[in-house]
Amino acid sequence: GAVVSQHPSRVICKSGTSVKIECRSLDFQATTMFWYRQFPKQSLMLMATSNEGSKATYEQGVEKDKFLINHASLTLSTLTVTSAHPEDSSFYICSARQKDRAGGNTIYFGEGSWLTVV
Amino acid sequence: GENVEQHPSTLSVQEGDSAVIKCTYSDSASNYFPWYKQELGKRPQLIIDIRSNVGEKKDQRIAVTLNKTAKHFSLHITETQPEDSAVYFCAASKGSSGSARQLTFGSGTQLTVLP
Numbered sequence: 001g002a003v004v005s006q007h008p009s010r011v012i013c014k015s016g017t018s019v020k021i022e023c024r025s026l027d028f029q030a031t032t033m034f035w036y037r038q039f040p041k042q043s044l045m046l047m048a049t050s051n052e053g054s055k056a057t058y059e060q061g062v063e064k065d066k067f068l069i070n071h072a073s074l075t076l077s078t079l080t081v082t083s084a085h086p087e088d089s090s091f092y093i094c095s096a097r098q099k100d101r102a103g104g105n106t107i108y109f110g111e112g113s114w115l116t117v118v
Numbered sequence: 119g120e121n122v123e124q125h126p127s128t129l130s131v132q133e134g135d136s137a138v139i140k141c142t143y144s145d146s147a148s149n150y151f152p153w154y155k156q157e158l159g160k161r162p163q164l165i166i167d168i169r170s171n172v173g174e175k176k177d178q179r180i181a182v183t184l185n186k187t188a189k190h191f192s193l194h195i196t197e198t199q200p201e202d203s204a205v206y207f208c209a210a211s212k213g214s215s216g217s218a219r220q221l222t223f224g225s226g227t228q229l230t231v232l233p
Contacts, residue, residue, distance in 0.1 A: 034220065043207060043223045044162070093161060095221075107152070107221060109161040 002028050002098045006110030013117055018082045021113045023094030029074035030096035034107075035067075038091040050077040084117040091115075120145040122210050124224025131198050132232050139227045141208035142190040148210040151184060151191045152221070156205045165206075166193070198231045205229070 003026040013019045023033055031052045036044040048069050049057040056069035068080040077096075081088055093112040099105045121144040131137045143151075149170035154162035168175045168182045168191065175182050179198075184191040195202055205228050209221040 043225045046220065046222070049220060091159070106164070106167075108164075109154075111161050112159070114159070 002026075002096075002106070002108045004030075004094065004096045004108045004110040006094055006113055008113060009111055010114045011116070013084055013115070015085055015117055016083055018080055019084060019115060020078055020080045021092055021094075021115075023077045023079070023096065023110050025075045025096045025098070025108075028096075028098045030077075030098065031074060032097045033071060033077040034095045034097075035069060035077075035079050036093045036095070038093060038112075040091075044093060047079075081115065084115070086117045089115055089117045120148060120210055120212070120222040122208060122222050122224040124208050124227060126227060127225065128228045128230070130230045130232060133198060133200060135198055137193075137195045137198050137202070137229055137231075139193045139206055139208070139229070140190060141192070141210075141224045142188075143210040143222075144189070145210070145212060146186075146189065148212045150211045151182070152209050153180075153182060153193050154207045154209065154223075156207060156226075158205075162207060195229075198229075200231050200233050203229055203231045 005024045007022045033050040035047045037047050038044045046059050047062045050069045050071040052071045058064045071077040091112050094110040095107045097105045124141045152167035153165050155165045156162040166177050166180050166182050168184050179196045181194040205226045207226050208224040211221045
C-alpha cells in the first residue's frame, strides 16, 4: 500500500516551547491529510483536516492558534504545537487520503509521533 | 455529527476460537466502514473495509458484516492466533468517492488471544 511518513517519531520538549511534526505522503499526492491525537488507551480523536493550499478545518474544541497546521504542498502537512504544556503530551498521528483507480479513496496512517512536554 | 460506539472494550479468547467485535453508527449517510488494528505505539493498520453497497466481505480469517438498516457492523476473526492480539478500531465515514474520508473512530477493543 501507499506510504505515509511522519517525523519525528518521538520528541521531548520543554513547557512553553513549540514543536513541529511533519507528515509526508511518499509515493502519492494527498490533497487532504488528517491529524489525530491519541491519549493512552483511548481512541483516535480527529483534531483537524488539512487541505492543500487552504486553511485547515479544526474540530470543535481544538484551538487553531495552538495547533498550527500548514499543508503547503501535495505531499507535506505539518502540525506545530505552540506553547506546549504537559497536558499536550500525547501520540499524534496523521493520515493521508489516496485516490484509487476506481475513483474511491483509502486512508493511510503515518507512524505517529510521541510528544512529551516536560 | 457521526457517533460510533464499539463493544466490547476488552475481549479475551483462546487461540483457535473466534472473536467478534461490534460497532454501531448514528449517521445513516455513512457509507464506508474500515477496521484498523493497532499495536501499542504504532500506526493503525487497515485490515478490512466495507462499503455500504455490500453486506459482507471476507479476507481469509477476517470478515466484516454490515447491516445498514440497523446501522451496525461487525468484525469477525476466525481461528485466532496470538499475533492477532492488539487493539482494534472500527470507523465510519461518508461522502462520495471523490471526497475526503473523515473517519470517526470507535473507542477500540483490546483483543487478547491466549495461547
